[in-house]
Amino acid sequence: MRRKALFFLPSSIGGAERMTITIGKMLPKDEFEVKFIIVGRNSGSIGCFIPSEYATEFLHISNVWDFFTFKIMRIMRRERPHVVFCSLMVYNSRVALAAHLTGGVKIVVRNNNDFTQMRKDKLLLCKATYPFANVIIAQQEEMKQDIINHIPKVADKVVVLQNPVDVSTIKAKANAPSPFPLDIRQNGCNYVCVARFAYAKGQDVLAKAFAILAKRNKDAHLYFVGKYDENDRYYKKVKQLVTDTGLDNRVHFVGFDDDPYRWMRHCNCLVLPSRREGLPNVLIEAQYLGIPVAATVSLPVIRRIVKEGVNGYTVPSNNPQALAEAMEKAIKLHDVPVTYKSAEPSEFVELFR
Known part of the structure; x- marks a missing residue:
């Protein structure tokens, strides 16, 4: 009998969300029955990244305080999973608590960022619930140390696994025709930034x-590829x-695209101007597409x-002059x-058994 695995992810689209799907797809279908639980005010567009052969369910919440833990518990009691997984820190604490209260459920969480920038109330909740987890995945050694520094009692549960790369999906989507107009495509000077609009992502610096x-x-x-709200103060x-x-005629605001890889594959340089990141998947994906950064x-x-x-080239954050020189x-x-060594699928699979 296959083991049921529930993967909780928000309806928004970002690196942590896509990584959750990638890890879910790694689990052998003859051993695991994977179901994705999409959480948010609406189902969003994340579903377009989930292959149709996987079951999905939408869990409506107004915010993380909207009886979120109890709603998760209802799903767990109905589904009776062997293991649950979450990869967004603001949700990790609720999923871990719900699974602990349900009982008999293996808990795997993955930090998508460090605790340093986290609000105190959210950090306190993580400190209270992370000890319930069986496994806590850190994306790199610095993140592991950050987790241990903030929650010493979970030191023996933290493992470091570099982000896996879904190479076949990336290359398949990247084979789509170039999205650039022919006259612009031929100039050989097209820069792309793939990220949702947010101060942490540094689009203003770019x-x-x-x-x-x-x-x-x-x-x-320059092309900004990523979700934005025209009424948002930062976007404005x-x-x-x-x-x-x-x-205005040389900087293009593309918005959300369910195939960002075609923009990456056909551009001449990918730019990451972030002020804060967990582990930027887009840099890794650019390598597999042969694009400098x-x-x-x-x-x-x-x-x-x-x-x-x-x-590519790197520069300090918040330095437009240095970034311009690196882009040139x-x-x-x-x-x-490709100089990045991703984790092997087998390393992730073992954590879910």
Whole structure:
């Protein structure tokens, strides 16, 4: 009889959400029955990343305080899973608590960021519930140490596993035709940033950097690929920066695209201007597509992912001038090699048994 595994993920789209799906797809179908529970105010667009052969269920909540734990418990008592998994810290505590109260459920959680920036009330909840977990996955050594520093009693439960890469899906989607107009495609100076709009993602820094670069390269274009809200204050700020520099015809706000890989595959340089990250999957995926990157060092592991002058260049966060220079150098690199060593599927599968 197959073991049931419930994977909880928010309806929003980001690296942690897509990584949850990737890990779920790794579990052998002859051994596990995987079901994805999509959580949020609406089902969002995350479902388009889940293959149709997997069962899904939508769990409506207004916010994380909306009797979330009890709603999860109802699902667990109905589904009777062998193991539950969650990869977003704000949800991890609720899933761990619900599984503990349900009883007889293996609990695997994965941190998508460090605890340093977490609100005190959320951190206290994690401190109270993380000891219920059987396994806590950290994406790199620095994150493992951060978990242990904040919750010493879970030290023996923390394992470090680099993010897995769904190479077949990435390359299949990347085979789609180029999304760039023919006249722009031929200029060989197309920069792409793939991220939802948020201050932590640093799109304002990139807008300033591109304004510097654009003065020296009249053929350059920049594409922001990622969800945004036209009424959001941060989005309006970035849009105004572009308008103020007279670059409305060279900076393009694409919005959400369920196939960001086609933008990455056909661009000339991927840019990561983040102020804060967990482990940026987009940098890793760019390597598998042979695309050079210009990235800010929002955490130490980025220097290990990006090899200077080999597959890209790195600069400090919040430095538009340095980022502009890195973008100019990175675009001259071609067919970059893969230098990132992802975790093997078998390493993840063993944690769920």
